[in-house]
Amino acid sequence: MRFSAAGQPRRVPAPSPHRRRQRRRDALVFFAFAGPNLLLIATFIYFPLLSNVYYSTLNWRMGATSATSAGLDNYVRLFTSAQGAEMWRVTITFTVVTVVASMVLGLLVALALNRKIPGITASRTAVFSPYVLSGVGVGMVWNFIFDPQLGVLGHVFRAFGASSPEWYLDGDLALGMVMMVYVWKNLGFCAVVFLAGLQSIPSDLIEAARIDRAGALTRFFKLTLPLLSPTVFFLTVTTILSSMQAFDILKIMTPSGNGTNTIVFELYLQGFGPYQNAGYAAAISVVLFVVLFAITAFQMRFVEKRVHYA
């Protein structure tokens, strides 16, 4: 419906037959162009969201032909069982640590890359590159590096007279390991976004502060960082979203999820892994959607007000 500036429905004269025909033709063209995509989105994005809600109320093993109603049991289990608590602990640890680490390191790298010296463009490309690489390939590479006997890291530990930690046997070490690899893969993204933010800061501002004899640290904390705050917020939201969806590195490095069961990994293990617990997996899907949707909606509502979507 069209609204006038005052928010009142505009008085539209009754359309002529010609106008009505034109409208119908436009609607047809619209659906010819957008229809296939809309149909796919409805079938494979909207429909699953709804059917997950139904599946989540079932006590249903994957592949079984019959299921019994479970009411809200799956949700209760998700929030009260020891297994559920472990999943939330791992998810929150993984998310907080990887978000903070990739942003802090990303900012440091961006500051290093924010100067005009020969070779800087190639360096920026190289730093960003892990972000686009297959998580499966990356996970395999780091499996080799972390291997306590054969890995390069083990050799380094032995060179210092220590023995390599058993990364794969201890749950906390395994979580630490996958977090390090995840940060390695994603900090280039933070660096590139921070770099763009840094370059949008007018250099005469920094120069003026320098003339006022503000030290490097003062300039950074009093000037650069506040001016970067929109970038910081954008990155916080996007890295939270991607950290919560981490999967391929976790699956490759810790195939059965010992100490690394984040929400998405647990969703996979419950639905398609050894447990075949489809109802519970559906409940996880619903909760995952609600959490991620809330974070995104928050971002759009409070941060991107200036961006006009409609």
Place this chain on the structure above:
Amino acid sequence: MSSTHLADWRQAFSRRNIVATVLGGYLPILLALAVIVLPLLWMAIASFKPAGEIITMQPTLLPQEPTLDNYRHVADTVPLLTVLGNSLIVTVVGSAIKVLLAVTTAYALVFVDFRFKNVVFIAILVALMVPPEAALLPNYMTISAMGGRNTLWGIILPGLGTAFGTFLLRQQFKTLPKDLLEAAKLDGAGHLKRLWRIVAPVSAPTIATVALVTIVGEWNNFMWPLIITDSVDTMTLPVGLNLLQTIEGQTGSYGYLMAGAVLVILPVLIVFAAMQRFIVSGLTQGAVK
């Protein structure tokens, strides 16, 4: 050369300045590069090492007797050409359809008059916020029921609806001057002609961006193909490598595994190196205004 220039010159090359440039400028960058590049280099080198050089207490940087055996072994264990071909088909077909749908949908949202356009757009925005993992289980049921398990179309189909590409292209189309299209309309050009003759050519860089980001995403996609295939005949490369790792286990067959990792990482690395500007701008879209 005037004396002030000479002084500048001297100052630029003074020992103090050189040390400052190296320590403050290059050292942090070199450190970052080492952390990023060394693991990938280690992978590439190990893929050419015979097993004896990997299972050793004295590792050397370069292979002493470089060999292609690892690649041969991978090809024997996982039908390499098959999974590589599957990955290529899924990536090419999937990306081509996705980009086409994104272009036509974005065109309709911007240039076709339709009363409920904004409702449709909001529905697409919401779809943009749905993590693919949240749709996993029902999509598995749907595709299985359609007989799409262990088929290439079963891998491609659920991912075809594209909110990301539509969104990006709509933003671009909105910046095009309306007069351009009005003129074409008066000349009697229909919507299809306006799209292919005017809108698409002038938006080529944005379409290329969407295409590249889509290609990278399809090539690396792991979770869905992992779930919907369990036969090597229809697996994509990442799933095949996951299988390879399961078969080889922790028996010290890292040479094979590194050869596999090279195969899945290298193509994207090459595409990225050549097209990085497009890919970076696509992936960081919306980051900085």
